[in-house]
Amino acid sequence: MPLARKLPHVFAAFVILTFAGCTPEQAKHPEPFVTEYGLGPDKWATAWLLSRRIEPQAGLLIVEPGQPLPSGRLFDLPDSPIRRQGNRSGFEVALESYSLDDPALQKLADIVHDIEVNFWAHNKTAESAVVEHGYRELQLRHRRDAVAPDCYLTFFDSVYRALRNNLQAGVSLAFEDLHIDCSSPLSPASASLIAEVSISHLLTEIYRGKRVEFVDVREPGEFEESHIPGAHNITLRDLDSEAIQRLKGADYVVSYCVKDFRGFEMAKAIKQAGIQQSVILKPYGIKGWVSSGLPTAGSKALSNKEAQAQLSTHIASMASRAL
Known part of the structure; x- marks a missing residue:
């Protein structure tokens, strides 16, 4: 439900x-x-x-x-x-x-x-x-x-x-x-505070072994065309106890849409369900992800395997420059 x-x-x-x-x-x-x-x-x-x-x-x-x-x-x-x-x-x-x-x-x-x-x-x-x-x-x-x-x-x-x-x-x-x-x-x-976390910080956290779960709140057709590699596709109307259970234990749960108008709504709903590490991206949404030069997976993008490989390469390169 x-x-x-x-x-x-x-x-x-x-x-x-x-x-x-x-x-x-x-x-x-x-x-x-x-x-x-x-x-x-x-x-x-x-x-x-x-x-x-x-x-x-x-x-x-x-x-x-x-x-x-x-x-x-x-x-x-x-x-x-x-x-x-x-x-x-x-x-x-x-x-x-x-x-x-x-x-x-x-x-x-x-x-x-x-x-x-x-x-x-x-x-x-x-x-x-x-x-x-x-x-x-x-x-x-x-x-x-x-x-x-x-x-x-x-x-x-x-x-x-x-x-x-x-x-x-x-x-x-x-x-x-x-x-x-x-x-x-x-x-x-009356407003819940939802943290905006920079993409670079999230990638650094992934490199350090933190569990980061991305939640794409767009409709399935939008998701299939292009999404962040490994993201879950959960619309606001489909957020239920089973979906929350899958996200529990993550160090960050990052909700996003195109520019995070819907992403913010999802992040707030997830936080209200008890996951305090619920955040959104900065810059906002999948547009912010793409503008940062990061890969996406989908029918109008790369295969999931290719996108994951490119993302891993980007994270490793970013980490080596920071050392």
Whole structure:
């Protein structure tokens, strides 16, 4: 059975967000959009698109992970029609599904794709790095796992407004355009501290004989294409007592995704299950691993044997230079 994961105490089973101009009668129709609370920008960009641009009158239900889902139109959940599909982000799927023709929204789709999907190639747009920096800064300022839903929506309000205005003016997006300060940040005590451990330190620990277990939290299709050699593939919904038992006794349990938005969620869940050595990578995720020149295994990378051999060679070389 999946392990229970608790959100900060200010969240009930779900949070209902309604918007200006929505009367009680309108709130009954159409069905609200429904998803679980999470940390990734694709989730919140999609929530913003659906509830701000597509059907503001529908409302938005954010459910605590593991809790029953209320009636509504599901998104960013397994088997829901609007979710990441292959190399398309959930935001891109939503944009195509509703046939929205808006240059600023298309620009935002490129940005979300760069942040959440496109980690092998160069960014489609220079604004992607600016938005990712702003998003991470927002999470760090308000505690990564305790950002209120309306704070994320306000952030993407500012992103869209800046993209629209800057496209009209022919200028680039600036970090200052995205700085927002949510009026009611959640209690810092509600957030579990998850250590960020440098890749070089982890490799040194492996050389010293420490047991380091990598947990890839992405979907099986993503994992099969490319992953850290020897990693376990465990999604958040599949984290159960059996999986925890396999990880117990490790000196480090390193959860990761592409850039560690989901990786952080997994690391927190593993720590709450009793494994105190639960950490994430720095630089973040498999993108940080690849940018450090380290090998991956999978159908679009090396065989597991080749990747393990290259990693062992890299670790030995790094250790000899340090001596």
